[in-house]
Amino acid sequence: MTDAGEVLRQARGVLDGTHAVPAAQVSRVAAILARQALEELIVDRLAQLGAQVPGATMRSKLVCLRGLDDRVVAESATIAWDGLSRACHLHAYELPPMPEEVGYLIDMVEALLEPSRAAVPAAR
Amino acid sequence: MTDHDGPDDGHVLSAVLELADADDTLTDESTVLVLAALESEAELAAALRAGRDEGSVPRPPMPAQSTPPVGAFVTSIRVEGFRGIGPAAELTLHPSPGLTVVAGRNGSGKSSFSEALELALTGDSYRWSKRTAVWSEHWRNLRSRAAARIRIGLAEEGAGTTTVGVDWADGAGLGDRQVWVQRPGGRRESGTGGLGWSRPLELYRPILSYEELGGILQDGPSRLFDALDAILGIEQATDALQRLAAVAKELEAPAKAVKAERTALKKVLAGSADERAAQAHDQLRRHHPDLAAVEAVATGRQAVQPVGDLARLRALTRLTVPAQDEVRAGVTELRAAAAEFEALAADAAELAARRAALLRQALELHREHGDVPCPVCGGGTLDAAWHEETEAALAAASASSEAYGDAFRRLDLARDQARSLVREVGEPVAADRFALQAHAPALTAWHAWSRPAADDDELAARLDTEYDRLAAAYARLRDEASAVLSEHEDAWTPLAVRLATWVEQARSVQSDDPAREQVDAAHRFMRAAVDELRTREFDRLADRAREIWAALRHDSNVDLGAIRPKGQGNRRHIELVAEVDGEDAGALGVMSQGELHALALALFIPRATMPGSPFRFIVLDDPIQAMDPAKVDGLVRVLAELAVDRQVIVLSHDDRLTSAVRQLGVDARILELSRTAGSAVDVRPGKDPAQRHLDDAFAVARDGQVPADIALRVLPGLCRAAVEAAARDVYFAARFRAGASRVEVERVWQSALRTRQRLGLALSGDADMNLSSWRDRKHWRRTALGIVGSGAHDGLRSDPIGALRDVERLVQELRLP
Structure with missing residues (x-):
């Protein structure tokens, strides 16, 4: 849990320019970090629910989460993971994601870290 | 949005009633008009009639039944x-x-x-x-x-x-x-x-x-x-406003016409030489003209007739002279009487009469005192012989004196008649404003005619010689005066008619005054009420638009502020306040194309829903x-x-x-x-919800890394979701195609809590359907029902992929028409 939080803080730091990352790579690096944090978070969450699925694909994990956890949490996690995955990879003809977009996804992951704020943030 | 009443279900009516209650200046009569206007044009017309006839006040229309529109x-x-x-x-x-x-x-x-x-x-x-x-x-x-x-x-x-x-x-x-x-x-x-x-x-x-x-x-x-x-769903109110505006305009039209006509009349009257015009003008100038007085002028029934040139002119048209034969007769008689009297006067009839009177006194003296010396001469004696002789002489003399008296009276009468013939002819008084050529000769003729005569001869000669001139001069004057008068009246008559018409209209407008004031008050109130309702409804719409904007904006730094209707007529517009990083950015200029589309969606979606x-x-x-x-x-x-x-x-x-x-x-x-x-x-x-749940289930089942006990916890829920999604589609579609009410369909669906009941609804429309014979006809149905039900999950445990295939077959056969 703390690991996920720490990684997420780093992601935020990259996005805010506090780490020496080339400007063109800021969004992607932040997205990669945030996705790592999210993945750890999901594993932790499943573990809390008594569902250890260490080797399973991320898709299976998200499906399990939907089957076992709060629907809103599972949805947020799915959106965030999909968004961050898109941001991590360079797709043909696709521009790198906007920092604001990645920031928004980081917001979602942050909300997941804080179970009481598990809902999607309406605005920053 | 669902907590918001529909447009035709009385919320406008109750909102307007509330505003009317809060408005102290609104009279009961005006409130009745507002309510009638909200109802229909016919109701409003009826309420106006009732108000005018002081009849019964129509009862406020009842709020319409609350029925959501058919979808x-x-x-x-x-x-x-x-x-x-x-x-x-x-x-x-x-x-x-x-x-x-x-x-x-x-x-x-x-x-x-x-x-x-x-x-x-x-x-x-x-x-x-x-x-x-x-x-x-x-x-x-x-x-x-x-x-x-x-x-x-x-x-x-x-x-x-x-x-x-x-x-x-x-x-x-x-x-x-x-x-x-x-x-x-x-x-x-x-x-x-x-x-x-x-x-x-x-x-x-x-x-x-x-x-x-x-x-x-x-x-x-x-x-x-x-x-x-x-x-906004305030159509009922805007319709009512339009109805009231139309009625107010309709009532205002005659009042305006009367006012305009009054102005026009004042102008025409001021330009008229007629003194009646002056009287009418004097009334029309006042703030509240006395309509009765104006009407009297128009119809010529004034209590005090004017004594001006017009009256004089009118008098000139009525000038007369005595008839010619009457004058001729008068002249002849006067002359004859004068001649007779003159002849008798020459006979000294008067002296004889006086002598007779003296002798009658002497006879009286002799009768009472007997023979006495004559008191007149002193030489003679009044005796019996004198008495007899004198009485005989007196009898003869009395006849001659009577003839004199008769002649005198005849002359007196003839003179009186001649003088009255003179007096009978009135003086032609000049009507100064109306210059008449015939007036001067007529006046001269009159002076000549009515000049005092020295004696009977002159009087008779005057009548005889002046009559023709006078008669001719007066006839000319009369004719001329009549012509001028008729010309003058021709000018006045249309004016009088116009005045009378105006009075009638003004009276009708006056009688409508209370109604007009009520309608005006109702109209003013309704305009304010519509503004208020519009603002309220707009706020509601804006709230929803802002919610949608909030969901869409994500990486936009533009905040949507107030959305308000502003201005009227051609200047009406929607004020959209946008804030950038908390600063008021005013207009839409700060938004990108994508943001504008998002904003348009934010406005459109509440509208479409x-x-x-x-x-x-x-x-x-x-x-x-x-x-x-x-x-x-x-x-x-x-x-x-x-x-x-x-x-x-x-x-x-x-x-x-x-x-x-x-x-x-x-x-x-x-x-x-x-x-x-x-x-x-x-x-x-493409993939529908049921298929998506199944795909997820397959993904987990195929993932060898997911332990079986965890898969067992996850898969039944996914299968249940898949079957229920398919059942819901089938049930809803069947019911809606049959014309069922949405509310009812949803209620039935929601009250069927278990997957089996929902399956029953999809298969037969009956939540309590007994599924056992249906289930037993196909082997996959038994497995699938076992998984989605609360029963054993043996199938999932031994052959998860096979079990999921059974569920998939169930979903597919549900889908078949």
């Missing part, structure tokens, strides 16, 4: 030979709340479906004719030789499946289309009028394309104002062209929320929306369109 879902859109679609292609939709995404590359024909829907429903609307001008040449699919036709299937609440058709004969132009509507069990009706949708379509616009989204904000401020104002709309569907054609991915996610959330009680159909040209739908776990049906050679359009069902 309709789209069941199918079938298109042939129209736009991008050649051979017949059908888009089959689930006529129930839910999100359907129709995905296809640009040119796959998806917009042709939405255009076909719009053309069929909106028919000849202005908007359509404007659009068709652009592609009127290219509407017909070039590759299609067959006749063009469109069929729209609608599931109407309370009616069942209704078909709207559009047909073109071979070679017919776009405008030469036959549009018809067929309700279940009914005849084919020409035109779409039978649906009663022309107004709602304009109001709620359930079909919106990408271009129109841009247009919403670019059509000009008054268009946006009108578009939003029309859907107002409770008053009969459309249970909304169609969005490519809403995300200029949107970035974060906004797409937001939009999908908004759409999913809408889809809870609406049929939301989104046409999308790329897979961003579909992938967002998949990733967000939103329940949605996805239809994929593709076009092959010859404009043949293929509609393939």
